Amino acid sequence: MSLLELRNCEKSYGRSGERTQVLRDINLSIRAQEFVAIVGYSGTGKTTLINMIAGLVLPDRGTVMMDGMPVIGPSPTRGLVFQNYSLLPWLTVRDNVQLAIDSTLPHLSAAERRARALRYVAMVNLDHAAQKFPHELSGGMRQRVSVARALAMDPQVLLLDEPLSALDALTRATLQDEISQIWERDQKTVVLITNDVDEAILLADRIIPLLPGASGATLGESIFVDLPRPRDRKLINHHDGFKKLRKQVFGQLLAVRPDRTSTPEMSLDSNDVPAPETAKTRIDKLRPLAV
Numbered sequence: 001m002s003l004l005e006l007r008n009c010e011k012s013y014g015r016s017g018e019r020t021q022v023l024r025d026i027n028l029s030i031r032a033q034e035f036v037a038i039v040g041y042s043g044t045g046k047t048t049l050i051n052m053i054a055g056l057v058l059p060d061r062g063t064v065m066m067d068g069m070p071v072i073g074p075s076p077t078r079g080l081v082f083q084n085y086s087l088l089p090w091l092t093v094r095d096n097v098q099l100a101i102d103s104t105l106p107h108l109s110a111a112e113r114r115a116r117a118l119r120y121v122a123m124v125n126l127d128h129a130a131q132k133f134p135h136e137l138s139g140g141m142r143q144r145v146s147v148a149r150a151l152a153m154d155p156q157v158l159l160l161d162e163p164l165s166a167l168d169a170l171t172r173a174t175l176q177d178e179i180s181q182i183w184e185r186d187q188k189t190v191v192l193i194t195n196d197v198d199e200a201i202l203l204a205d206r207i208i209p210l211l212p213g214a215s216g217a218t219l220g221e222s223i224f225v226d227l228p229r230p231r232d233r234k235l236i237n238h239h240d241g242f243k244k245l246r247k248q249v250f251g252q253l254l255a256v257r258p259d260r261t262s263t264p265e266m267s268l269d270s271n272d273v274p275a276p277e278t279a280k281t282r283i284d285k286l287r288p289l290a291v
Contacts, residue, residue: 096145
């Protein structure tokens with residue numbers, strides 16, 4: 001039985017008569033404890049899709065279901081990690097994490113909420129920086145705080161909207177490993193939006209390309225990642241299964257590449273494909289906390 005389900009969802013933006021359809025015929029079922037990665041080109045609606053799952057935007061048509069109930073707004077059952085950290089600069093690491101706990105778990109005592117915040121700060125290896133402020137942290141450390149904050153709410157579903165795309169390669173690899181370890185330990189349901197196919201193969205159980213089209217983007221065929229866990233990044237590149245999966249994902253995406261002069265949002269090894277775009281500025285920066 002599916003924990004999360006999208007049925008015939010569509011989404012458009014713009015004024016009446018001038019609306020542009022972004023997503024069409026979105027059908028997706030995700031089981032409990034499944035790790036799903038969605039990969040696609042820039043501007044095809046990946047963030048719109050994950051915002052619909054989070055309840056931050058509603059579909060024009062179709063329904064989003066969570067545990068058999070329609071999603072009509074944000075909920076602590078779905079914790080969202082933004083690409084741009086979204087930390088409150090006047091709060092310490094611990095206080096940023098505890099703010100989410102105070103908002104979603106008010107039945108806990110003050111001591112329990114404080115202990116929980118410190119536990120999740122330690123989980124992302126930031127216990128040494130618990131009293132530091134965001135401006136004192138590196139980009140990778142700030143993103144760890146964002147992950148800790150989402151996890152501390154104990155959501156049923158963890159939504160990751162390109163959380164690592166703005167980081168350097170070494171920091172990104174470190175956080176990929178930490179996300180993998182957290183999933184192995186907690187077995188939460190995860191939906192990851194990523195601009196890196198290799199990252200999707202390393203982390204996910206299933207990869208779904210988001211394919212552009214003249215009347216909006218829709219989901220392609222699911223590609224199941226049957227590589228054994230835990231996955232070792234040093235060995236995975238030499239695995240025949242990895243190469244096959246990579247070919248399958250790129251095959252779907254490159255078959256519908258909208259414009260060879262445009263910059264895709266994927267990290268590809270092909271010489272004719274531009275490098276990944278830099279982090280986008282979004283209105284999400286105005287949202288200090290997603291619940």
